[in-house]
Amino acid sequence: MRKFKANDVFKPGSFPEHTYISRTSSEFSYSYEFRLKQALNTSGFLTSVIGPSKTGKTVLCEKVIGPNNIVSLTGSDFKHSASFWMTVANKAGLSIEGQQIQTTSTAGERLPGVSQSVSSSTMEKFVTGKDQVIEYFKENNLVLLLDDFHYASEELQLEIAQQLKDAIRKEFPAIVVSLPHRADDAIRKNPDLSGRLSLINIEPWKPDALQKIAVTGFEALGITIDPRLVEILAAESLTSPQLMQTICLNLCLLLEIDSDVSITKIEDPSTLHTAFRATTTNLPYKEIAKRFKTGPSTRGQKRKTFTLDDGEEADTYELLLKAIAIDPPSTALSLDSLKLRFDKILGDQLSKPDKNSIKKTIVQTQTIIETSDSIYQVFEWKDEVLYILEPLFLFYLRWGMH
Ligand SMILES: Nc1ncnc2c1ncn2[C@@H]1O[C@H](COP(=O)(O)OP(=O)(O)OP(=O)(O)O)[C@@H](O)[C@H]1O
Ligand SMILES: [Mg+2]
Known part of the structure; x- marks a missing residue:
């Protein structure tokens, strides 16, 4: 029996617990994890993480903050008419109504969203709600992750930036994650936020970091892989850790390593080619x-x-x-x-x-x-x-x- 199954180790679609690789950016000689920790410890600042698609932006936040302390919302969660703070509160499992604070995590006890056409008395609740949300986040060490911010309309992006501007002054911990070029205006070029931003630019992956995914993963499975094959895997993965994870997983599935425990070595380049072809079957191009x-x-x-x-x-x-x-x-x-x-x-x-x-x-x-x-x-x-x-x-x- 192997200690792990191939799909526990290689995780192209989620957090890679056994194959997480830490990288250092070329701009600074610190790891991305350190930079994110530093940013989150700088209270009164908003963190803006920008990087090309599938370079590990979400995974980085999950690693540093931990799954239990992240409240994650994506750009598309804000389409509905509920106010920003109501949406955040709902996601955090916090009911807000007037002065009352209820902390709960079961969906049934949450209050439904409130429509935007509100009377002045409800407006007051929103204001109170905002303070409650900020307090609740601080008390419980929660961090708001606004992921895939580019999915929100430009109008919404500006509105959210406005809400955050005020909240970060009150030390509300928040991270905005986006693709390059798309978030510049609402966040990075927003004069109201200038001087209050921690900027983290995630770079495409280089071959040595990609190689570590394969090496670490196969080691966890008790398999040695020829270093020349690891080089080929990294070259074919181009700049994408996700592609590396997918190819390695397909390689394991083709070799049936979960059921065939006699496999302890991978050294035949032709098996790689079969795995490459198998990896393309689900691509939409x-x-x-x-x-x-x-x-x-x-x-x-x-x-x-x-x-x-x-x-x-x-x-x-x-x-x-x-x-x-x-x-x-x-x-x-x-x-x-x-x-x-x-x-x-x-x-x-x-x-x-x-x-x-x-x-x-x-x-x-x-x-x-x-x-x-x-x-x-x-x-x-x-x-x-x-x-x-x-x-x-x-x-x-x-x-x-x-
Ligand atoms: N540090 C890492 N170590 C190993 N694998 C990683 C790492 N970061 C990302 N990956 C792999 O890449 C996949 C995609 O990562 P993630 O979803 O974090 O990218 P993203 O930049 O948030 O993508 P998107 O732009 O689509 O939001 C992960 O599921 C994992 O397989
Ligand atoms: Mg992401």
Whole structure:
């Protein structure tokens, strides 16, 4: 019997108790955990955590604050008409009415939300409610986590910022978590909050930290994994701890390590490839890849195509996806390096797309991205460099069936 099951150890969707890795930011030589603790100990300040999607923002807060002391609300919890403080109180399991404070955690005893069209006497209750909430949080060492703040409308973001501004002066402990670029206005660029913010910028993951997830996890399962395979796993995970957790879990499932306790070593690279392909089956990028390959409308005209080694014909749109996908996996590709990749794919053919034609293809694809749903925002063309914004998309291009 193994001490743990694979899905206790590798947790792509929740808190990774056995594979939690602490990192240090390149800006400061302190760990993110220390920085968050420091921020939370600076009373009168609001903490703003910003970082790309799936880099461990929520997990960091859970680690530092502990599950029992977090009161977590997401941007979308505030759609309803209840007031900010009523929503927070409900979530904390605190009933607020007039002067009375009831502390309870069962949903049945909570008061229902109060609609926004309120008389002045109810307004008074809200004011009282706010103070009660602040007191309750302080007494019970609770921290308000406003997660995925970018999901709240701009109007709501400003309203919440306004409420927080006043509350943090009263030492209300709160963290606002958001994606880069989206929370700048309401929080980081809000003049009312300037000088009262602790800023924590979470960076994408580097290979050495990603490697630690695999090493720690397999060790917990009593399995040694060849360091060369760990390097490959980290390279394929790009910048995403979640991708690393998912690939490792799939590797365990494919090898049936839960039932086959005789497995003590992983050293065959081909098992990794099977795990990579298995990991792509649930990724939602099929339609997106298809759309990018089709490119903009040609009004019936046929695009110029190039013949690949295997005899397949491909136009520049299809070639672009192939160029992004080939080795080595990289999340930033300059025009020069893309040109080299096109040349590599087309081998010794005489006619190959030049840099201008590659650039035009990227610009057109960028237009498709900008005019489509947010799930299409998988890469960005900026200053002649193509940045992969969504590591999972690149992983899908490399290993998925499309
Ligand atoms: N410090 C860590 N150590 C190991 N794995 C981690 C760590 N941080 C995150 N992960 C992995 O990544 C997953 C996603 O983390 P998390 O949900 O915290 O990201 P996020 O930045 O909050 O994402 P989102 O932008 O979607 O809110 C976790 O469930 C876990 O599998
Ligand atoms: Mg999160």
